Amino acid sequence: MACFLIEGGRKLEGEVYCKGAKNAVLPILAACVLCPDVTLTNVPELSDVSRSFKILEFLGCEIERDKDRAHIKTDGIKNLALGSDLTSKMRSSVIFLGSLLGRFKMSQASYPGGCELGARPIDMHLDAFRRLGADVKDMHGSIRCVCKESNLKGSSITLSFPSVGATENIILASVLANGETEIINPAREPEIEDLVSFLNRAGADISIESGSIHIKGVRSLKKVSYSIMPDRIEAATYMAFAAANEGNVLIRNCCPNHFESVTASFREMGCNVEIYKNSVYIRAPQRLKAIRVSTMPYPGFPTDAQSLIMAALLRAEGTSVIVENIFDSRFKVSEEFIKLGASLDIVGRAAIIKGVDEIYSADVSARDLRGGAALVAACLCARGKSCISGISHIDRGYENMEGNLRSIGASIERISKEQDEKG
Ligand code: EPZ
Numbered sequence: 218m219a220c221f222l223i224e225g226g227r228k229l230e231g232e233v234y235c236k237g238a239k240n241a242v243l244p245i246l247a248a249c250v251l252c253p254d255v256t257l258t259n260v261p262e263l264s265d266v267s268r269s270f271k272i273l274e275f276l277g278c279e280i281e282r283d284k285d286r287a288h289i290k291t292d293g294i295k296n297l298a299l300g301s302d303l304t305s306k307m308r309s310s311v312i313f314l315g316s317l318l319g320r321f322k323m324s325q326a327s328y329p330g331g332c333e334l335g336a337r338p339i340d341m342h343l344d345a346f347r348r349l350g351a352d353v354k355d356m357h358g359s360i361r362c363v364c365k366e367s368n369l370k371g372s373s374i375t376l377s378f379p380s381v382g383a384t385e386n387i388i389l390a391s392v393l394a395n396g397e398t399e400i401i402n403p404a405r406e407p408e409i410e411d412l413v414s415f416l417n418r419a420g421a422d423i424s425i426e427s428g429s430i431h432i433k434g435v436r437s438l439k440k441v442s443y444s445i446m447p448d449r450i451e452a453a454t455y456m457a458f459a460a461a462n463e464g465n466v467l468i469r470n471c472c473p474n475h476f477e478s479v480t481a482s483f484r485e486m487g488c489n490v491e492i493y494k495n496s497v498y499i500r501a502p503q504r505l506k507a508i509r510v511s512t513m514p515y516p517g518f519p520t521d522a523q524s525l526i527m528a529a530l531l532r533a534e535g536t537s538v539i540v541e542n543i544f545d546s547r548f549k550v551s552e553e554f555i556k557l558g559a560s561l562d563i564v565g566r567a568a569i570i571k572g573v574d575e576i577y578s579a580d581v582s583a584r585d586l587r588g589g590a591a592l593v594a595a596c597l598c599a600r601g602k603s604c605i606s607g608i609s610h611i612d613r614g615y616e617n618m619e620g621n622l623r624s625i626g627a628s629i630e631r632i633s634k635e636q637d638e639k640g
Contacts, residue, residue, distance in 0.1 A: 220606045221619060224628035225578055225599040229464035231625035233455050235471045236261035237285065237445035239614045240521075241411040243269055243309035244385040245445065246289075248412060250276065250316040251392055252419045254440040255289045261448065265613045268307050275303060276317075298325035301358070305330040307613075308382070311339055314362055315386035318351055319393050322364040332585035332610075335545025341376055341383035348372045349390055349398065371396030371434055379404040379514045384430070385412055392421045394434040403430045406515040407475045411446040418443055449475035450521045451615060452497060454590050456480075457525035458622065460488050460501045461532075461594045466625055469496040478518045482510055482526060486533065507535030507572055512543050524550045524591035531559040531595055533572040540567050550588030553581040557599050575600060583607035586614045593618065597627055 237259035246269040249255045260266060262285070270280055270287070276297070279290040297317050304310035308331025317324030329339070343353045343360065349369040351362045371394050374387055384404040391398035403409070405425075413423045413430070419441035422433035452471040459466040460483050473480065473492045480490050480497065486505040491498040507530060512520040520543035530537040531554060541547045548568050551561045556579045560571040578601030583589025589611040596603035608631070611618060619629045 218606060219608050219631055219633055220604050221593060221596075221608050222630050222632050223593065223596040223603045223605065225597055225601060225603060227462070227597070227626050227628055229459050229462045229466055229597070229622070229625045229627060232467045232469055233621045233625060234469045235447045235451045235455075236616050238408060238411070238448035238450075239263055239265060240381070240406070240450070241408040242266055242445045244312050244389075244408065244412045245415050245443070246270070246273065247309070247312035247316045248389055248416060249273065249278070249289045250291055250294065250313065251320050251389065251416070252438045252441055253290070253292055255291075255419075256442040257287045257289070257445060258285060258443075259445040259447075260285045260287050261445075262616045263612065263614060264609065265307050265309065268303070269309070272299060272303050272310060272313060275299070294321070297321050297323050299327065301327035304328070307331050308337065311342060311382060312385050312389065314342065314360060315346070315389035318346060318362045318364065319369065319390045322368065323362065325359060325361040327359045332587075333549075334547045334585065337544075339382070341378070341380050342386045345374050345383060345387045346390060348374050349387075349394060351390075369394035371398040371432070373399045373401065375401040376403060381406055381409065384409055388412065388416070388423065388430065388432060391432045391434060392416055392423070393437065396434055398432040398434070400430040400432075401428065404514060407446060407449060407472070415441070415443045447471045450519065450587070452476055453479045453519070453522040454525055454615070455621070456483055456490075456497065456499050457522070457529045457591070457594045458597060459499045460486060460505060460529040461598045463501050463503055464625070465500045467496055467498045471495065471497060473497050476519070476522075478516060479522050479526075482508060482518060486529065505529060505533040507533045507537040507570070509538045511540040514543070520544060520547060521587050523547060524588045525594060527551070527554070527568060527570060528591040528594035530570050531557070531573065531576055532598065533570070535572055537570040537572070538567055539570070542566065549584045550591050553588070553592055554595055556581055557595055557603070559595070577601060578603040580604045580606070583610045586610050590615060590618070593622070593629070597622070597629075
């Protein structure tokens with residue numbers, strides 16, 4: 218099992234480059250099932266992306282990959298049922314249910330896994346498939362969707378909560394359906410817009426209105442080439458690394474308008490943030506100011522940046538409050554922050570962070586993707602040598618994090634657990 222060994226206390230200075238967005242490329246890879254031939258660029262090298270390619274290969278697709286480029290041919294698809302070996306480690310495996318159902322009128326998948334952030338039901342996904350005319354059966358851990366008619370039928374679907382995954386699955390299931398589908402109260406994250414723009418380039422007919430998304434069913438999709446949008450959460454992550462470590466960092470290859478709420482919070486904390494067309498420059502003070510943050514659906518403050526901003530607030534002047542409104546349990550990393558000397562209380566959906574003067578190195582463990590990245594931010598500013606285990610969680614969503622951090626002055630290396638135990 219690999220770990221990160223970090224020598225904290227160094228200021229971060231220099232430039233980092235964002236890669237393609239994990240939460241855009243994953244639904245787009247599931248959407249490839251609907252197209253005969255797809256060429257993608259700016260594909261990040263992440264373990265979740267490799268898992269999605271494994272699913273596509275299992276289905277029967279032909280895959281060619283070369284660094285950030287991928288070519289996917291789908292006319293060989295013959296399997297339509299995904300087992301837990303393919304779905305148990307990744308939440309976004311559930312998105313294949315919609316695309317397989319949309320093209321082949323049948324799909325089956327074991328319940329998805331992924332980061333443990335509390336209950337993560339898929340009731341909205343399954344209710345939507347039923348509204349489109351599919352027969353959906355829960356077969357004790359595996360979901361089977363079948364359209365008994367010749368095709369799915371467009372419908373009006375209202376989401377009780379703007380679920381990102383449910384919005385994506387409804388779009389994928391309805392692109393080739395008969396008639397029009399309307400999603401009321403959809404998720405509006407930029408990753409949804411990227412999925413829609415990919416599908417429209419392949420010949421779909423989807424429009425995003427102010428409070429709804431309209432999908433006019435088409436007969437088929439065509440060959441398409443597409444470049445994945447930059448990762449806004451990776452950009453937010455490097456802003457947090459800089460903010461927590463008196464950083465002076467230019468974050469390139471990003472879309473600043475995709476994370477304006479994050480920029481606003483770092484400015485409130487006392488950071489100087491300059492916005493350019495495809496980059497953001499952040500310079501942090503020696504000590505940050507405490508703030509209040511509530512996570513909300515886009516364009517509100519993203520839940521995926523919640524642990525990261527918490528890491529930056531551990532040594533802020535004053536007491537901060539973070540309210541997590543999206544997931545039931547996304548404060549697990551706080552137990553690890555306390556091992557570093559942080560002063561934190563969790564009260565229901567709120568985390569109360571009393572800023573301390575110093576945090577200290579310790580051996581800590583990543584339990585989920587963004588919590589793991591937040592531990593890196595905290596260990597970078599903790600005095601002494603820290604070891605973070607469980608970094609396979611981090612590899613799910615960040616390409617070469619240690620290389621990027623070393624390029625801006627951090628002391629971080631990836632070691633095997635055995636190396637760490639040998640000392
Ligand atoms: C996507 O997860 C992202 N994952 C998450 O990023 C992100 O945190 C989340 O959206 C919110 O922005 C990917 O895109 C692969 P949801 P998803 O459906 O689709 C409840 C990361 O770190 N809900 O918007 O699973 C659910 O329990 C990951 O990159 C239902 O109750 O999120 C949660 O409380 C973590 N029933 C809330 O909605 C449903 O049928 C939001 O979930 C579906 C969701």
